[in-house]
Amino acid sequence: MGGFQQDEMTPEQIEHEVGLYGPFTEVVRELVDATIRTEVDDDEIRAVQAELEDIVARLRRSQLDGPYGVRFNATGHGRPWGNSVVGLRNAIAPPLAIERESTGRVRCEFHLGAAYEGPPSLVHGGVSALILDQMLGEAAGAGGRPGMTATLTLHYRRATPLGDLRAEAWIERTEGIKTWAHGRIEDAEGVTVEAEGLFILPRWARELAFPTGDAAETPPSYAE
Numbered sequence: 001m002g003g004f005q006q007d008e009m010t011p012e013q014i015e016h017e018v019g020l021y022g023p024f025t026e027v028v029r030e031l032v033d034a035t036i037r038t039e040v041d042d043d044e045i046r047a048v049q050a051e052l053e054d055i056v057a058r059l060r061r062s063q064l065d066g067p068y069g070v071r072f073n074a075t076g077h078g079r080p081w082g083n084s085v086v087g088l089r090n091a092i093a094p095p096l097a098i099e100r101e102s103t104g105r106v107r108c109e110f111h112l113g114a115a116y117e118g119p120p121s122l123v124h125g126g127v128s129a130l131i132l133d134q135m136l137g138e139a140a141g142a143g144g145r146p147g148m149t150a151t152l153t154l155h156y157r158r159a160t161p162l163g164d165l166r167a168e169a170w171i172e173r174t175e176g177i178k179t180w181a182h183g184r185i186e187d188a189e190g191v192t193v194e195a196e197g198l199f200i201l202p203r204w205a206r207e208l209a210f211p212t213g214d215a216a217e218t219p220p221s222y223a224e
C-alpha cells in the first residue's frame with residue numbers, strides 16, 4: 001500500500017492492466033456525472049442505489065489495505081494510478097493525459113464536466129489549483145528536478161468554464177533542490193488561471209539522491 005513501490009510488472013502486464021482498469025474507471029466517472037445529472041424517479045434511484053451497494057461489496061472482497069501509491073517497474077516506468085489528477089484508476093481524476101518534454105515543458109488538453117463545478121457552470125477554484133499543482137509538479141519532474149509543492153500561488157484572471165480546456169507548465173528556474181515552475185489553464189478564449197510554485201526535493205529524497213550531499217548533481221526523476 002501507498003508510497004513508492006518497485007514491482008516486477010512487465011510491459012505486457014502493464015498494457016493488460018491499462019486495458020482492464022482504464023475502461024473500468026471510465027464507467028465510474030460516467031456514474032459520477034450521471035449521478036449529478038440524472039432525473040429518473042425516486043423508485044429508480046432506490047433500485048440503482050441497491051445495485052451499487054452490491055457492486056461496492058463485490059469490489060471490497062479483495063482490496064489493498066490503503067491507497068495505491070506510485071508503483072514502478074525495473075525500467076522506471078511509473079504508475080501513479082491512484083493520483084487525483086492523472087490516476088488511471090482514480091474516477092475522481094479527469095484524468096489528465098500529460099505530454100512531457102525533457103526541457104520541463106508539459107501540456108495537456110482535458111475536459112471538465114459537472115463533477116468539477118464551483119460557481120454555476122464554472123470550474124471550482126480548488127479544482128483549478130489541483131490541476132495546476134500537478135502540472136507544475138510534472139514540469140519540475142520532466143525537467144529532472146522533481147519535488148514536493150512548497151508554495152503555490154494562483155491568479156484567477158477570469159472564470160474558467162466547464163468543458164474543453166488546456167493547460168501547460170514550464171520551469172522558470174532551478175537552484176539546487178528547488179525548482180520554480182509556472183503554468184496556466186486556458187479555454188478557447190485564452191488564459192483563465194495562472195500559477196507559480198516552488199517545488200523542493202524533500203529531505204528523505206535528498207538523502208537517497210545525493211548521498212554525498214552534493215545537490216548540484218541532477219537527481220533521478222520519479223516522474224513517468
Ligand SMILES: CCCCCCCC(=O)SCCNC(=O)CCNC(=O)[C@H](O)C(C)(C)COP(=O)(O)OP(=O)(O)OC[C@H]1O[C@@H](n2cnc3c(N)ncnc32)[C@H](O)[C@@H]1OP(=O)(O)O
Nearest residue numbers: 133134137138141148149150151198200201202203222223
Ligand atoms: C510527477 C509528480 C507531480 C506531483 C505534483 C503534485 C505535487 C504535490 O501535490 S506535493 C503535496 C503537497 N506538498 C506537500 O505536502 C509538501 C509538504 N512539505 C514538505 O514536505 C516539506 O516542508 C518540503 C519538502 C517542502 C521542504 O522540506 P525539507 O526538504 O525538509 O525542507 P528544509 O530542509 O527545511 O529546507 C530546504 C530548503 O527549502 C526551503 N523551504 C522549505 N519549505 C519551504 C516553503 N514552504 N516555502 C519556501 N521555502 C521552503 C528552506 O528555507 C530551505 O532553503 P535553503 O536551503 O535555501 O535554506
